[in-house]
Amino acid sequence: MISIKDKSLCCGCSACQAACPHDAIEMRTDVLGFPYPYVDVDRCVGCGLCVRVCDFQKEHVCEPASASSQVTVSAIRNKDASVVASSQSGGVFSALSDEIVRKGGTVYGAVIGDDFVVRHERASTAVECAAFRGSKYVQSDMDGVFRRVREDLQAGKEVLFSGTPCQVAGLQSYIPDRLRTSLHTVDFICHGVPSPAVWKDYVGYMGRYGSVSSVCFRDKSEGGWKIHKESFLYDDGKKRVRETFRVLFYKNIMLRHSCSACPYHLGNRKADLTIADFWGIGEVCPEMDGDKGTSMVIADSDKGRHLLEEAAPSLDIRPLAVSESFLLRKNPNLLRSSKFYKDRERFEREYDRYGFLHVARKWGDMGWRYKAWQLKVFLKNKFGKR
Ligand SMILES: Cc1cc2nc3c(=O)[nH]c(=O)nc-3n(C[C@H](O)[C@H](O)[C@H](O)COP(=O)(O)OP(=O)(O)OC[C@H]3O[C@@H](n4cnc5c(N)ncnc54)[C@H](O)[C@@H]3O)c2cc1C
Ligand code: SF4
Ligand code: SF4
Ligand code: SF4
Structure with a gap:
């Protein structure tokens, strides 16, 4: 059974809790409000599923960044100025979620609740998806979310899930292969989640x-x-x-302890698409610069490329090649973890x-x-x- 002795080895994704067939795992928060799994030993039968589903604690291979490597990215801005204004960077996520709900699918993302707690919610209309816009710089509450995603997939729906790279990795590990064809995932370059x-x-x-x-x-x-x-x-x-x-x-x-030892860097992303602020856009594509916001998008899979193509009519897209040294300078968390104070x-x-x-x-x-x-x-x- 799962046991957290070193806090830097748990990102709090909740995959172990969702996977436990005996509901023996409860997520309890520490002083800073970060959730960690606790096992009720009276319910646990020792099947080991919780350990097997934990992606964060698996071996990860992260290639070191080399100054000469080129990375293919896209600079993107939503054609709808009101969407850009209410999104954090260029509003690419809304175009992706619109595409999924148009096909009758569901979308999961982070919202700020009426109690100002940040939590993941489910949406099935474009109006509901608008609440996902904007970065909430705090770890979101994932209570029950992974199981709801699985239920949607089992019901034959297309699902778009957006979250931190570790939440996406946890979900991918929890969802069985046979259901993954209809699951689309979007993560972002992640500086870490605050308390x-x-x-x-x-x-x-x-x-x-x-x-x-x-x-x-x-x-x-x-x-x-x-x-x-x-x-x-x-x-x-x-x-x-x-x-x-x-x-x-x-x-x-x-930041959460795990954010200083994050394994989800370039080359080890589990999402179909990675979105980010396109810091340094003025150096590589001045016509997309400005104070409105520009997203950087990296397609990590063919499924991600396909979803982006489907959403393309509502987006202004410029494909670019940038060096890893540029990314390291402008958006270092794509290549390495944040160093704690x-x-x-x-x-x-x-x-x-x-x-x-x-x-x-x-x-x-x-x-x-x-x-x-x-x-x-x-x-x-x-x-x-x-
Ligand atoms: C904690 C955190 C750290 C980040 N660090 C960086 C960074 O180092 N460099 C960088 O370039 N970009 C970072 N970003 C991403 C960036 O702020 C924008 O989210 C990204 O540029 C996308 O903008 P957009 O306009 O396309 O999407 P938006 O429409 O603004 O959508 C944002 C998406 O992010 C999701 N989201 C928002 N808050 C959370 C949360 N707390 N947990 C999980 N999912 C969430 C929403 O569900 C939504 O799908 C970070 C975001 C967060 C939440
Ligand atoms: S599955 Fe997620 S929440 Fe559970 S131990 Fe692993 S990292 Fe922590
Ligand atoms: S070992 Fe099995 S029963 Fe025990 S907590 Fe893990 S998943 Fe649940
Ligand atoms: S840096 Fe982001 S992806 Fe990595 S452990 Fe922290 S929250 Fe998860």
Whole structure:
């Protein structure tokens, strides 16, 4: 049976829980809100299915990046400007999901619930799929999702599942070969997933200004696609724009343990299509640059190429060849895992002990340390190095 002794060896995909025929596995969250499997030994019969289905703990071969290798990618933007505006980069995902629901299929993706918890949901109309647009920079709750995907496939439906590379790998491993023909998967270049517990506390903290009606993790209307700021909309119509979560995210201080040992890099992707922000697009295709957003898409399988061709009429697509060194410079997480901040363990301990405000002041942008750093950067830019 599955047992997690080293947290970096479990991505929390929930495949083991879904696979257990005796419902002996429960996903329990740690201090930061990340789920891990726990086995009820009274129910477990020792069949070993949970261990066999775990893709994350299998041997993975990741070729090291070489400066000369070329990678075939596409720069893509949805032709519908309103879709681009509400998507995180170029809105390619909506074109893919529209195609699946047009054929009577179902789509699974991450939404922000009314309680501001990020979770995976099922959609069967284009209107429902709109809730998947936009990146939610926190690990999504997968409760019951893999089994629902399997039920849809068993009922003969086409299914499109989008998620982190490890969620896709877990699902692919859980779904039997005979059902996989109708399963389409999309992952993204993944920096890592931040803590759901810190997110929950942050939303609670922002509630001191009034009743929050909606949130956006990376609000394009605040300076464009390349700017990353989170926004909170209140019942009274006011909007507050902040950077606290972004600062903690990119400090790599509240990511899941497994994100520092992620095996799903280029050459070991399990999805049919990989989508991402096309950082550096101005260097390789200036006419697709701008502040609206451009997606990068990598087709990892023939099935992915075919789905992209079907969605092509609603997309502006430019095929390109870029070097791995370009990707390493502009979007390194396609080739390697994020390196954790030295205080990752301390952050977790102090968050547990003293709570959100303490860590936001100490490592986020709420305290004097961040203000002092900002002043230093300002002075350096203004007067140069002295
Ligand atoms: C945690 C995280 C880390 C990322 N790291 C990078 C990175 O390092 N480099 C990079 O280029 N891009 C990264 N991305 C992807 C990027 O932000 C955009 O999602 C991508 O460019 C697609 O944009 P789009 O306009 O085509 O799709 P959109 O229409 O915006 O669709 C986004 C898709 O992502 C899925 N999704 C959103 N949030 C989650 C979540 N929490 N868990 C699982 N699935 C989710 C949705 O289901 C949807 O299908 C990351 C996304 C997330 C959620
Ligand atoms: S990685 Fe997924 S399948 Fe493996 S132990 Fe963790 S939750 Fe279970
Ligand atoms: S060994 Fe079998 S019964 Fe026990 S937890 Fe794993 S899948 Fe369930
Ligand atoms: S970095 Fe890897 S382990 Fe972490 S969420 Fe992304 S795919 Fe999963």
